[in-house]
Amino acid sequence: MAVPKSSFGVFVLQMMVLALICLQAEGQGLIVGFYEKSCPHAEKIVSNVIKEVMAVAPSLSGPLLRLHFHDCFIRGCDGSILLDSTTKQSEKFAPPNLSLRGFNIIDRVKLALEKACPGVVSCADIVALVARDVTVATNGPHWEVETGRRDGKVSLFSDPVNPVTGLPPPSANITFLKQSFSLRGLNTKDLVVLSGGHTIGMSHCSSFESRLYNFTGKGDTDPAMDQNYIARLKLKCKPRDQTTLAELDPGSFKTFDDSYYRLVTKRRGLLESDAALLNDPETKAYLVQAISHGSTFFKDFGVSMVKMGRVGVLTGSQGEARKVCTKTN
Template identity: 40%
Template sequence: MAAVKIYCLALCLMSTAVAANQLRVGFYAQTCPRAETLVRQALNDALRSDAGIGADLLRMHFHDCFVRGCDGSILLDSVNGNSVEKNAGINQSIEDEAFDVVDQAKVNVEAVCPGVVSCADILAFLARDSVAHYGGWFYAVPAGRRDGRISISSESTSNLPTENFRLGQLVQNFKNKGLSPSEMVTLSGAHTIGVAHCVAFTRRLYNSSSSTGVDPTLDPTYAAQLRRSCPTLTTDEEVPMDPPSQFGFDNSYYQGILRNRGLFTSDQSLLTAPFSAAQVNLFARNSASFQSSFAAAMVKMGNIGVLTGFNGEIRKKCRVVN
């Protein structure tokens, strides 16, 4: 019963969050009632050959929303040599196959409802379905976003947080997008799934000012494991973001932070202030609290800078403007 109450609370928070931007749950109920099912079909097909693809799709939605708002601009390909968001270094670790999933989802809905469902909404649905696939809570996604026509690589670099951010930088970065410090800690929990490239964190293993060369905030046993997977500063291998739970969307990420096993500097920095440390402790012992908070934070994030009404367009193909 308690879980049901928490879920209901999340739904109430969602209703409040969506009102201002004209997004609504069931937006395609009349114009394309099978939209979400068709999108989920593309994800399920992809997961059969790549169990980790959902983590890339969740990350892609986050990276889309933090640059020009949730308008699908991360999906656009370069035209005439222009450098678009997906070309930015910070987006290079997103697998090409993740963009293929979006393309297939678009093909699915276009075959049934041509010119109706936006690529930005497809990406939001895919992110939610990915969370649910790995064991997170299934939450209602308000829709009605339209697609943007502009994508600039440098805007990804200047708007997205990096793995080396300290707590104050994270708080300011999320504040710039209308998200609270609490929502920043909550959304960081997405790191409970997926993988990271060694080069994103090897400075913590080989370039520290400590006598061992290892960041003293990193558990020594975990550091030794990481060094075996990443034997040099420039190794380009992949390791799980949250080894006990690579394919499980749960609160293991926060439990790892309490054991000094946050993979990135940005992860472990969540213990450096009382407010964030308290939230890490809460989520580490209360999975339902994390799940409900994450659902609400995702809906709020999905409202950042959205295009609605007659703004933007409904792309025929997600990689190119009409």
């Protein structure tokens, strides 16, 4: 049913409040060392597999970190991003998730854990642990991951593309980004800190093509982006290029460091959502702090990842521990 324009603002507010109730969580039931008795070597098993993977495929670090974000922002951190669908109507097949990679690595970790502790460790916890371990493997910070999540049984194609509660697009402005994070119980600091995860990984040219070739529909470029950077990107990304990847943090995309923030302050953030961090006093101030001698970025990243990992979790008798991450039991 169409929503009258006069009621649209109220409708959006109602949707946001509903999403807030559904998604925010305090992480009840999550603890560090949840599998200490039921699967004492669980974290070591995950770590060993990721070390093996990073030794031969370090470019998967960014996608595997991003997988945790995409999971938690839709239905909470319940592993729903991993579910397959014979009709391709699960989250995995929605446009914002088509560029995700590393699902086979999650399956590999799950297989190792099933051999050691059948039916014990949830796929949602695997995603959270892998996100931490790929960060560490790329010289990033270590944090204690709370575990005890259960896996959800629902995954809908429509959720990631919902205009209010879906995944924030690469073109999102600062207002939308702050609202999106707030819906999940995450604040403005969490937004700018977690954006720092773009220090590793790559993005398809199609995610920022308009900034290079048709920003306002008049064949122009984005004035908020450094023109020399635009010229370099045009050499790599041609119009309507759907396959080429560009580094989010050129020259350092396999190393977790503060160089992402340095690029953003120089108007060389690749995505509009990166550049948007310059348009808010709090996020802009953090950009400056993150590249100073007194930077707290590494510590802050762990804190914000723990907060994100609590969003909308299923614990206790809720959900299940999938035996195979791509399908429910």
